[in-house]
Amino acid sequence: MPLVPTGELVARAAAARRCVAAFNVITLEHAEAIADGAQAAGRPVILQISENAVRYHGGRLAPLARATAAVAEASEVELALHLDHATDMELVRRAADNGFSSVMFDAGALPHDRNIAATAEAARWAHGAGLWLEAELGYVGGKPDAPASAHAAGVRTDPAEAADYVARTGVDALAVAVGSSHAMTERTASLDHGLIARLREAVPVPLVLHGSSGVPDADLRAAVEAGMAKVNIGTALNVAFTRGVRDTLAATPALTDPRKYLGPARTEVTETVTTLLSVLSAPR
Numbered sequence: 608m609p610l611v612p613t614g615e616l617v618a619r620a621a622a623a624r625r626c627v628a629a630f631n632v633i634t635l636e637h638a639e640a641i642a643d644g645a646q647a648a649g650r651p652v653i654l655q656i657s658e659n660a661v662r663y664h665g666g667r668l669a670p671l672a673r674a675t676a677a678v679a680e681a682s683e684v685e686l687a688l689h690l691d692h693a694t695d696m697e698l699v700r701r702a703a704d705n706g707f708s709s710v711m712f713d714a715g716a717l718p719h720d721r722n723i724a725a726t727a728e729a730a731r732w733a734h735g736a737g738l739w740l741e742a743e744l745g746y747v748g749g750k751p752d753a754p755a756s757a758h759a760a761g762v763r764t765d766p767a768e769a770a771d772y773v774a775r776t777g778v779d780a781l782a783v784a785v786g787s788s789h790a791m792t793e794r795t796a797s798l799d800h801g802l803i804a805r806l807r808e809a810v811p812v813p814l815v816l817h818g819s820s821g822v823p824d825a826d827l828r829a830a831v832e833a834g835m836a837k838v839n840i841g842t843a844l845n846v847a848f849t850r851g852v853r854d855t856l857a858a859t860p861a862l863t864d865p866r867k868y869l870g871p872a873r874t875e876v877t878e879t880v881t882t883l884l885s886v887l888s889a890p891r
């Protein structure tokens with residue numbers, strides 16, 4: 608079926624007090640595995656391509672984006688295409704021509720005032736182009752002379768500041784720092800569920816959980832229950848993908864055909880997606 612707008616999936620999830628999972632695509636095999644996993648679970652999903660992934664592909668956005676869109680369009684479940692963690696407005700502008708219906712504009716490394724100005728400008732442009740825009744509240748604590756990522760350990764989003772940020776930027780969704788951290792390969796993060804509930808009360812747009820790979824199943828469920836409407840997962844898929852490659856090559860070191868080890872890697876990712884979707888699918 609045709610790609611579905613991200614905003615529609617998130618709005619529907621939020622209204623139903625559920626979440627929609629957003630999985631990161633790095634290779635074509637990721638896209639295929641995520642679509643297969645979504646289909647197996649019978650759940651809508653957001654396929655997201657990060658600026659880092661675009662950089663990995665030599666700055667070429669169109670090949671991976673269009674291939675991912677084609678994979679999604681061949682699926683029987685609703686899938687959306689999202690540009691993740693974009694810091695470069697030039698890349699954001701290219702998104703609209705390549706199947707994306709949404710962007711996460713990441714000004715988290717900027718000081719608070721500059722974050723607000725840059726994000727408000729990005730939101731104005733995105734809305735003019737028909738794109739839904741997610742942002743991250745960047746400098747929410749820590750040392751004044753060392754702007755920290757919203758996902759750095761120990762940094763938390765303040766509900767009043769978050770409400771002000773949304774009002775001043777006009778973003779459609781807000782990524783908040785509640786205890787998760789990017790790129791964790793062990794599921795040892797501990798979320799502040801009380802803070803999620805307070806943010807849910809204070810912030811008028813859907814909340815987004817980043818760095819969800821490090822969050823245990825029970826905390827993921829509780830985070831959705833407390834109000835997370837979009838849950839971003841990347842590293843867990845890469846752990847699965849690499850396990851598939853490593854185990855296959857360890858068992859048969861003489862292999863040279865990439866299909867022989869990328870196939871098992873893709874299967875591992877599909878199974879991980881299906882499992883995570885079952886964890887996240889419980890109604891709030």
Ligand code: G3H
Nearest residue numbers: 790817818820839841842
């Ligand atoms: O934006 C992407 C997510 O925040 C992914 O985080 O790789 O730690 O799961 P993760």
Ligand code: ZN
Nearest residue numbers: 789817818839
């Ligand atoms: Zn993230």
